[in-house]
Amino acid sequence: MDFKDYYAVLGVSESATPEEIKKAYRKLARKYHPDVSKESDADARFKDVGEAYEVLKDPEKRAEYDELRKYGARKDGSFEPPPGWQSASGFGGGGYTDADARQFSDFFEEIFGGGRGFGGGFRQQTMRSRGEDVHARVALFLEEAFHGCEKQLSYTVHEFDDRGRMIARPKNLKVKIPAGMKEGQHIRLKGQGSPGIGGGPDGDLFIEVELAPHPHFTVEGRDLLITVPVAPWEAALGATVTVPTVGGKVKLKVPPGSNSGRRLRLKGKGLPGKHPGDQIVVLQVVMPEQHSHEARSLYEKLAEEESHFNPRQKLHV
Known part of the structure; x- marks a missing residue:
């Protein structure tokens, strides 16, 4: 049994108003009426249009159809209603369009029990299907x-x-x-x-x-990155500093002559796994906000001793 997309038949959207549905039906019914149309498939198209309108013009049937439409068709385009399906609205009364006297599709009959005799009821299905992921x-x-x-x-x-x-x-x-x-x-x-x-x-x-974002660590795959401040003398002379890891604090050796941005690796201190990640420590040389008179004197002496050093040499200045 093929699935019928009644919205596509009438050329309207799922959110179409009753007025839009009625307008589309009248336009297509005139176009494909067998007494008027000369198209070879006019009779079949006329039946499809009438069938679609019978469903979509009725709020109850439209609601039921919308639920089944979510269930959808199989990959090959076929359709079977879910086990135990039975239309609550039925199709046993009057008030039908020109399509009444014509045979409805198997899809319509299966869903609403209409067409042949109007009110034939649902035929129990035994479809077995895996639940959705x-x-x-x-x-x-x-x-x-x-x-x-x-x-x-x-x-x-x-x-x-x-x-x-x-x-x-x-x-x-x-x-x-x-x-x-x-x-x-x-x-x-x-x-x-x-x-x-x-x-x-x-x-x-x-x-x-x-x-979730972490205040100190950045995650790159299984590796963890953290920026660790060091004092100028720790960077210049080398030092052993305490750094945090997610698993606890560890000691890290800062090599002498380290610059800001230097990366040091703590093997296996990243996210655990078959191949654990590492923790990458990025050094950041930080100056004290204030210096004592003695410290300033030491910096002045250092400047004299290292006067040949130009950190901006690569900039040609």
Whole structure:
């Protein structure tokens, strides 16, 4: 059974008003009326237009059709309604258009029980289908991603009620986040998506990890970057300084003669994993805001001793 896109048949959008739908129907009905049109497929087009209007002009039937339209057609264009589907609006009364006396499509009859006898009711289907996969995101602090944690996740699954209508149902799940998750990485939880249809398997839940900005660390893949201030004398003479890592404080040797921007690597101190990342320490030489008289005298003496040094030599100034 082929799926019928009634909006496409009438050439209107999903948000079309009743007036727009009526106007489109009248225009197309005149165009394809068998007594007027000379097109070879006029009769079939006329039936399609009338059928589409029968559904979209009625608020109840249109609402039901919109729900089924979300369910959609298969890849080959065929369609079967969900198990237990039965039209609440039915099609057993009068008030029909010129299409009444003509046979409706199998799609129409299956959904609304109309066409042949009007009111034939729904034929029970035994379609078996896998539930849809659900995608969600979870935001983690860097410390949570580093050590691993448990997070309460809320998301929505789609299922069919006992009347065959597709409904959205909220679902809550406690998720264990393994240590070392990085930005954009996915966790797959089998069977935690939307329920299957007709005994089919449930879909899966795919969780994408997002990392919240950190006040000190920048994340690049599994590597962590941090800028560490050092005093001028530490940079000039070399020193052992304490630097933070996500896993705790460590000692770092600053080589003599280090400049601002120099990068030092702490192997394996990045995000854990099969191939753990590193922590990159970027040195930043910081001057004291104020100097004592003795310190200023020392700087003046240093300037005399190193007067041959021109830090702007590459600028040719």
